[in-house]
Amino acid sequence: MTIALRLSDTVSGIAVISDDGDFVCEQTFLPEIDYQLLLRQISSLISGLTANTTTGITAGPPANASPSTALGLCVSDLRYTSNGSVTSAAFPFLDDKPLMRDLQAATGLTSAIGNDAQCLGLGARQHDNETLFSLVIDKDLSGAIIMNGRLVKGRNHHAGQITHTPLPFPVPFELDGSVCSCGRTGCLTHFISLPGIEKDYKQLTNTDKSADNIIADATKGDIIADSVIQVLEDRIARALAPVINLLDPDHIIISGQAADKNRLPAILPRKWPGYIVADKPTTEITIITDRHVPCLNGAASLVLQKT
Numbered sequence: 001m002t003i004a005l006r007l008s009d010t011v012s013g014i015a016v017i018s019d020d021g022d023f024v025c026e027q028t029f030l031p032e033i034d035y036q037l038l039l040r041q042i043s044s045l046i047s048g049l050t051a052n053t054t055t056g057i058t059a060g061p062p063a064n065a066s067p068s069t070a071l072g073l074c075v076s077d078l079r080y081t082s083n084g085s086v087t088s089a090a091f092p093f094l095d096d097k098p099l100m101r102d103l104q105a106a107t108g109l110t111s112a113i114g115n116d117a118q119c120l121g122l123g124a125r126q127h128d129n130e131t132l133f134s135l136v137i138d139k140d141l142s143g144a145i146i147m148n149g150r151l152v153k154g155r156n157h158h159a160g161q162i163t164h165t166p167l168p169f170p171v172p173f174e175l176d177g178s179v180c181s182c183g184r185t186g187c188l189t190h191f192i193s194l195p196g197i198e199k200d201y202k203q204l205t206n207t208d209k210s211a212d213n214i215i216a217d218a219t220k221g222d223i224i225a226d227s228v229i230q231v232l233e234d235r236i237a238r239a240l241a242p243v244i245n246l247l248d249p250d251h252i253i254i255s256g257q258a259a260d261k262n263r264l265p266a267i268l269p270r271k272w273p274g275y276i277v278a279d280k281p282t283t284e285i286t287i288i289t290d291r292h293v294p295c296l297n298g299a300a301s302l303v304l305q306k307t
């Protein structure tokens with residue numbers, strides 16, 4: 001039995017997942033923006049959710065927690081610092097806090113944590129013997145590597161995290177010097193993200209439009225919106241080119257609000273020969289558009305891996 005919890009600046013949710021991977025119950029919630037209040041909120045949510053299940057598990061105070069129950073936490077834009085703590089631009093009050101220790105103390109549950117791409121990759125992997133690269137395109141961009149059914153963390157805990165690496169094969173207008181949130185220029189997340197889509201649209205039209213509406217308009221055949229999405233797709237192909245050249249994964253899983261299951265699986269393989277060494281790539285591509293479930297499921301998988 002696993003409690004899977006996702007903290008995001010878009011949709012946050014919590015679920016109880018059985019050992020068979022079935023969602024026993026789930027709900028969305030608005031996270032507190034204070035560290036101590038958030039810990040209490042999570043503990044209260046777990047107690048309330050598990051009390052309503054028929055599984056007999058209890059959580060909350062450590063004395064009542066079942067030893068077989070674990071908590072998996074997926075946090076958007078999660079990064080790891082050199083001292084082992086975590087940071088998230090979406091939840092800055094988490095910075096330098098011993099989140100894992102405090103979560104376990106507050107809930108009594110063995111806890112594990114990952115970012116969107118890590119949880120997506122672990123949750124959506126199809127075979128334990130495949131090399132997988134997962135990519136989540138939302139307000140931010142995140143990537144992760146799964147090998148032999150396990151998350152590859154890397155020596156510095158940043159394996160697969162391509163967020164703030166430069167956009168490959170840039171054309172002149174992409175070298176405009178716009179500064180990323182990390183202080184550098186030309187980062188992938190600056191181009192391949194919902195804000196990146198909105199920025200491109202505004203440059204073309206001088207009007208503001210949400211990424212959701214731009215994506216929807218492109219689907220309806222709006223020429224300008226479609227041109228923005230075509231540029232995005234080419235950038236996704238370029239972003240994945242070094243991944244294929246270095247890692248050559250069997251499988252690439254893409255999710256997030258900007259992941260179009262009707263376009264990307266066909267378009268990316270057509271673009272790759274211009275950017276990668278392999279002339280006829282057979283890399284499998286899966287687009288997951290139901291982002292809520294796999295992320296929660298991924299959080300569960302992260303816990304299962306750790307325990």
Ligand SMILES: [Zn+2]
Nearest residue numbers: 164180182187
């Ligand atoms: Zn950056």
